[in-house]
Amino acid sequence: MNNPDILIIDDEVQIRKLLKITLESNGYKALHATTGKEGLAMAMSHLPELILLDLGLPDISGHDVLMELKGWYNKPVVILSVQNSEIDIIKALDNGASDYLTKPFRTGELLARIRSCIKRNRETNNDLPILFDDLEIDLKARTVKKDDVYVKLTLTEYNLLALFARYGGMVLTHQFILKEIWGVGFQAETQYLRVYVAQLRKKLENNPNQPKHIITESGVGYRFC
Amino acid sequence: MSTLYKIKSKLRYQYIISIALIIAIAIPCFLLEKYIGNKVVALILLLAVSILAMLFDILPVMVTAILSALLWNFFFIPPLYKFTIGTPEDVLLFMMYFAIAMMNAVLTSKIKKANLKVKEKLEREKTIKLYNTLLNSLSHELRTPISTIIGAVDALKETTPRLSEMDQNDLLSEISIASLRLNRQVENLLNMSRLESGFIKPQLDWCDMNELVHRVIQTLDIDIGERNIIFESKEFLPLFKVDRGLIEQVLQNLLHNAVHYTPEGSEIVFSVEQNETGCVITLSDNGPGFPEKELETVFNKFYRVPETSPGGTGIGLSIVKGFVEAHNGNVILENVKEGHGAHFTITIPAEISIINDIENE
Numbered sequence: 001m002n003n004p005d006i007l008i009i010d011d012e013v014q015i016r017k018l019l020k021i022t023l024e025s026n027g028y029k030a031l032h033a034t035t036g037k038e039g040l041a042m043a044m045s046h047l048p049e050l051i052l053l054d055l056g057l058p059d060i061s062g063h064d065v066l067m068e069l070k071g072w073y074n075k076p077v078v079i080l081s082v083q084n085s086e087i088d089i090i091k092a093l094d095n096g097a098s099d100y101l102t103k104p105f106r107t108g109e110l111l112a113r114i115r116s117c118i119k120r121n122r123e124t125n126n127d128l129p130i131l132f133d134d135l136e137i138d139l140k141a142r143t144v145k146k147d148d149v150y151v152k153l154t155l156t157e158y159n160l161l162a163l164f165a166r167y168g169g170m171v172l173t174h175q176f177i178l179k180e181i182w183g184v185g186f187q188a189e190t191q192y193l194r195v196y197v198a199q200l201r202k203k204l205e206n207n208p209n210q211p212k213h214i215i216t217e218s219g220v221g222y223r224f225c
Numbered sequence: 226m227s228t229l230y231k232i233k234s235k236l237r238y239q240y241i242i243s244i245a246l247i248i249a250i251a252i253p254c255f256l257l258e259k260y261i262g263n264k265v266v267a268l269i270l271l272l273a274v275s276i277l278a279m280l281f282d283i284l285p286v287m288v289t290a291i292l293s294a295l296l297w298n299f300f301f302i303p304p305l306y307k308f309t310i311g312t313p314e315d316v317l318l319f320m321m322y323f324a325i326a327m328m329n330a331v332l333t334s335k336i337k338k339a340n341l342k343v344k345e346k347l348e349r350e351k352t353i354k355l356y357n358t359l360l361n362s363l364s365h366e367l368r369t370p371i372s373t374i375i376g377a378v379d380a381l382k383e384t385t386p387r388l389s390e391m392d393q394n395d396l397l398s399e400i401s402i403a404s405l406r407l408n409r410q411v412e413n414l415l416n417m418s419r420l421e422s423g424f425i426k427p428q429l430d431w432c433d434m435n436e437l438v439h440r441v442i443q444t445l446d447i448d449i450g451e452r453n454i455i456f457e458s459k460e461f462l463p464l465f466k467v468d469r470g471l472i473e474q475v476l477q478n479l480l481h482n483a484v485h486y487t488p489e490g491s492e493i494v495f496s497v498e499q500n501e502t503g504c505v506i507t508l509s510d511n512g513p514g515f516p517e518k519e520l521e522t523v524f525n526k527f528y529r530v531p532e533t534s535p536g537g538t539g540i541g542l543s544i545v546k547g548f549v550e551a552h553n554g555n556v557i558l559e560n561v562k563e564g565h566g567a568h569f570t571i572t573i574p575a576e577i578s579i580i581n582d583i584e585n586e
Contacts, residue, residue: 083412084419086428086470104408174430191578194431194464209439209458216436219428219470 004049004118008032009039009065010080011058015103019052022107028114036060040068049118051077053097055088063088066095076117080105086219093173093220100171100220116169116225130165132213132225135204137165144204151203156181160196161204164214164224173221197222239281243289246273251296263301267322270297274326278333286334290326297322355526362529362538366410370403377403405446409481413540416474417526420547427468427551431578434497434504435462437469441476442495449484456495464578465504471548472573478541479508479569487512503554503575509568514560523558549573 006028008019013034020030031046033039036057043051051069055062062079069077076098081089089100098117101110129138136145139162144151153161159181164172174190182189201208215223250273254266270293278286298308302315310316377396380388388396419425435458442454476495483493493510515523522528524546529539549556554573561568 084415084470104404191431191464194433195578198433198464209435210443211436216433216440218473219430 003027003029005029005031005046006114007039007042007046007048007051009034009036009042009051009057009062010054011035011056012054015054015080019110022110023114026111034058036062036065039065043069043073047073047075049075049121050114051075052080052114053077054080055085055092056082063091063095066092066097070096076121078113078117089220090173090175093171094175098170113169120168120170130168132165132168134206135213137161139165146204153200153203156196157200157203160193161200164222167224169223169225171217171221171223177221236282236285239285240288243277243281243285244292246277247289247293247296251293251300255300258301263297264318266301267297267318271322271325271329275329275333278330279337283330283334286330287327290323290330294319294323294326358529359538359540363410363414366538367407370407370410373403374400374407409446410538412474413478413538413544416544416548417540420544420551425471425547425551427471429466429468429576431464432467432469432472433462433464434506435459437473438476438495438497438506441473441480445477445480445484447481447484451489452484452487452491452493454480454484454493454495459497462497463499465499465573466576466578467504467552467573468548471551475545475548475571476506476508478545482541483508483510483512483567499577500572503573503577506571506573507569509561509566511561511566514562514565514567515558517560520558520560524556545571 006023008016008023008030010016010019010032011034016032016034020032023030031042031048033042036059039051039053039057042048051073053062053065057065062081066077077096079089079092079097079100081092081100081102083102085102089102092100098120099113101113127140129136129141131137134147136148138144142158142162144153144158144161160177163177163180174193178186178189178193182192186192197214198208201211201214204213205211213224215225217223247270250269251266254261254269258266274286274290274293277289295308298310298319299306302319303311310319377400381393381396438456439458442456445454480493480495483491487493487510491510491512493508496507498505498507524542526539526543528543546556549571552573552575554571556572557570559568559570560566
């Protein structure tokens with residue numbers, strides 16, 4: 001478990017090299033593949049802890065790779081995509097990707113995403129309260145504390161926060177959140193979601209206009225950290 | 226496919242209008258023939274054909290010319306109601322009518338074509354000039370950061386003489402700044418081509434404008450120096466249904482410009498408000514403002530205000546305009562007072578959220 005394997009599937013040699021150096025200097029072991037098919041074969045033979053997958057591959061698309069991975073590969077896949085491709089990103093997230101990064105990305109961001117994805121994948125059903133900086137969320141007792149003071153939340157606010165907390169650090173699409181909280185049939189009601197997010201921010205953030213916990217991922221969804 | 230269909234249906238209308246006009250003229254002429262005589266009728270019909278020639282394509286006009294000649298022959302030249310012609314004088318008249326009508330159609334169409342060519346040529350020259358302007362500013366805007374990166378990397382690789390740690394850090398931050406600048410230019414170019422291709426379709430979704438403006442200010446990728454950026458968010462601002470990504474780019478470009486073109490110590494003020502139809506965003510500064518006669522032209526593609534500091538491709542504000550117009554909105558630039566600051570007002574028609582607080586569940 002000391003040096004987790006990370007598989008890089010990207011056809012650009014420069015990006016591969018950059019990722020390899022970054023990952024290896026941060027204690028990961030980097031594997032790499034240049035095509036979708038090679039990537040799938042490597043994933044099967046090495047079962048890496050995490051896959052970094054570029055959506056624009058020369059042979060089969062990144063979406064196809066995701067579909068192929070579905071069912072047997074249950075570790076996180078982080079998508080690398082170009083800017084202005086929210087629709088692609090949402091599709092990938094709906095197809096089982098855990099997170100995404102748009103090129104060009106900063107190294108710090110990359111490492112943070114990898115850490116939170118791997119961490120989340122290893123944490124299974126433990127009942128301890130989850131800590132996010134000044135917030136403490138106890139899913140078992142259904143309580144929320146900010147700076148050690150209990151915060152009063154309405155039922156929907158709590159459900160939303162609990163969902164965020166369970167997927168801490170990861171991006172959640174609007175559709176996913178709406179389905180989880182309001183159920184099927186409410187997926188067009190992003191207005192409610194915005195209102196509840198605004199209310200949660202008022203109660204949880206030091207400055208609701210410059211949120212540190214509930215981060216808007218433009219055109220995609222929210223990330224809770 | 227659809228343009229071909231449009232051309233076809235346009236042509237069909239031209240045929241219908243031309244034929245209807247000739248018949249509409251021929252009927253009163255027929256009734257009045259004994260007062261005006263058949264030669265005046267010929268002149269009236271010729272006039273109609275000439276007018277049609279100025280407006281329509283050559284084919285419908287030629288069909289109309291032939292039709293009018295036949296009508297004239299049939300209804301106006303004795304023997305009436307026959308296509309035969311009685312006297313040699315009338316034969317000559319008919320032939321001359323036919324020739325003049327045809328020449329009218331052909332010549333007018335030739336003139337129209339020649340005009341079009343001149344217009345196209347002028348347009349092309351204008352495009353080439355724009356293109357050259359773009360290439361000049363672009364090659365500067367792209368090459369400067371590239372040179373910085375290459376130069377800094379070479380200096381860092383150099384082992385003798387060893388650079389001090391401070392110098393190394395300086396070079397690294399230069400590389401970082403240059404890359405961000407390069408990325409910004411590429412982003413603008415991509416947006417520009419998105420606009421050009423007409424592929425911009427706003428993906429409307431509910432957006433918290435207060436949060437968006439704060440984010441734009443926080444993530445600005447240039448050093449603001451001693452400038453002061455002010456935004457006082459309104460607590461009770463409703464949500465608006467806009468394309469958050471596009472509006473973010475609009476605000477980024479405006480803010481970037483404001484920082485770039487105002488002197489240190491300037492104040493840049495953002496505001497967001499609600500009006501009856503949507504939202505109004507303003508950005509004003511107390512810098513030098515724009516020359517009064519440039520207020521309209523600055524939004525044109527590749528346009529740069531003469532004698533301004535280097536840097537910039539003249540793309541930023543045209544993207545602002547394009548993205549705002551994609552929302553059916555508009556952007557107005559005014560000077561606060563001549564020489565005392567620019568004031569941008571962006572009006573975006575948008576759905577306004579009715580639910581702002583859900584207290585009871």
